[in-house]
Amino acid sequence: MSSEFAISARGIGKSYRIAHKRQHATMAEAMLHKLRHPFEKTPSEEMWALNDVSFDIPHGEIVGLLGRNGAGKSTLLKILSRITEPTTGEARLSGRIGSLIEVGTGFQPELTGRENIFLNGAILGMRRHEIAKRFDEIVDFSGVEKFLDTPVKHYSSGMYVRLAFAVAAHLDTDILLVDEVLSVGDADFQKKSLGKMDDVANSGRTVIFVSHNVAAMETLCRQGLFFRGGKLVYSGSITDTLAEYHKSLKSYSDGPIQPTPIPNGKYLRTMDVVDDTGESVRVIPMGTPLRIQIQAQFPDQIDYPVFTAYIDNSSGQQVLSVASPKTERGIPGVFGTSEISCVIEHLPLPPGEYFLRLGLIRGTEYLDDTVPAIMFTVSNADTFKDGWGARRGVCVAGSRWKAVSVFADTEEVA
């Protein structure tokens, strides 16, 4: 009976213990305390990242997981891909499982592209002969054939990501778990990988999909599961689930204007939209600067972190994204309690409601993200001094006009 559903989960839960450490001023004091109370247990608290989640997914279904960061999507994906064990419950998966989680994991910089294809394929559970069979296809898709025998450390980041995605996307699996892979590469490659995901989706394989790219989810998925606080709160068609999701986002941004805490942020603590005096605001006059303030805490130094800011419109479509450069022009390093600010000089968005999300990336690794946290409004204003304010279109811009008129004397021409 196990083959009736591709995935069948019953009461899946995952708890983490969070230890509340006693604060000691010095290390000696801490050791002394340990000596005096050798058997004292550190008080700890149980935190359920995922709580009593049950669902069935039929074969060939494409399901999108929705929910804010920390809602349990990634934990569920980790459990289903066997990276971590559940604390309670049971899941039955029928068919071979493959996961496409953060492409490029396991790439060895010193090894050549060819060697990495085989290594990465093996890491993803493919047999050597299977990789050999798909080798040409993988190389073809990635478009790096000229550099196959070059160590991947000499690859551009684009090539690196393309090769990694190509290996993962050519896995022969019945169930595919996909986490945030479509945000990589240039626009062209993104289109290509979306197309590939579409192929995968149409080949009768079961796909579970997590992405910040809500628009891509809407086109790819047919069903949705919406998580909040570790619980599955809604399941249905992707359109209905997205509507439910957006409804919950709106209610979240109510309340007095102050920096918005990021309760589940690993490094990011609060985020805020401020005006030029540093005061929190949620209404931005059209075409004026958008100032973002981030408070973060880094226990370890992170070099060249890439902070990203995404803006979605009220229908969940991403309309803008900016990122700090991964070079000297960006942020060379962060450590300890940090305040990061970002200014988008002339926010080119027409009046309306928008959602600001943040992300933090190191290399190709997502360290942190805040799936929509701040809702702000762009108000109509005559910023461009043209007396028009909002016009039709999806973006706005200032403009300068000039005309050169030559009053030609008709007689001279003749």
Add this chain to the structure above:
Amino acid sequence: MTSKTASAHTAEVVIIKPSKGLVDIDFKAMWQFRDLLFAFADRDIRLRYRQTVLGSVWVILQPLLSALIFAVVFGFIAKMPSQGMPYFLIAFSGMLGWTLFQGNLTRVTPSLIGNGPLIRKVYFPRLLAPLGVVPSVLLDFMVSVAVMIVLLFVYHVTPNWGLVLFPFCVLSILMLSLGMGLIGASLSVKYRDIQHIVPFATQLLMYASPVGYSIAVVPERIRSYYLLNPLAEPIDAIRWSILGVGTPNFAYLAYAFVASFGILWLGLIVFRSCEREFADVI
């Protein structure tokens, strides 16, 4: 549901639930991922020979140089007895077992932390990470054995029937080093100090083992304690099996074998009980 999709999905069912028991190793998954073991080994071997200037020469040079130092310190300066055998051979044959032990221990221990990003992001049978190190260590060992054979020709030494003991000793050392490595690897995930302790402990263990000298020079009254070290007798027995120097104590050899097996078993238990936390802690 269409029958077309249903028929394709009858083969394999994976059940995910909280694990129980001490040593329930998922041999089925390990078999499915068997190519990964070779991929890991392949990676290790390629990386090591690619990054160094001297490349493969290092593998030969390292035990030779160490043996030379031992020969000078113990043979030439301390003038330890060698039963008429060139001291260099005494030292090099001791290095054989030691290279295997040390190579395995020092490379199995960091194998989990070294593969941290993988363990956090991808599923594969975790035991393959430490096991994937062993083939490259064995390759190094094979190179040392080849050098030993050359040395035997150079010094005109012919081994006798004692050679049958050789694989037995090798197996004993392999089990011991793998077991200790597994414990080290599991604990170092939670306690990073392990990485600093291991090199120190290995150095200590080297002097407590008959690497640069033979057991014969260990004073009689402490020898029974000395031989509690399950590494001692196998290393000396390797020397005996090749050079015929000394006399193997079969009782202690059997003890070493059983103890090594026990430590390997313990290593697997520790590894298993820590395994469920790897992805959450690393």
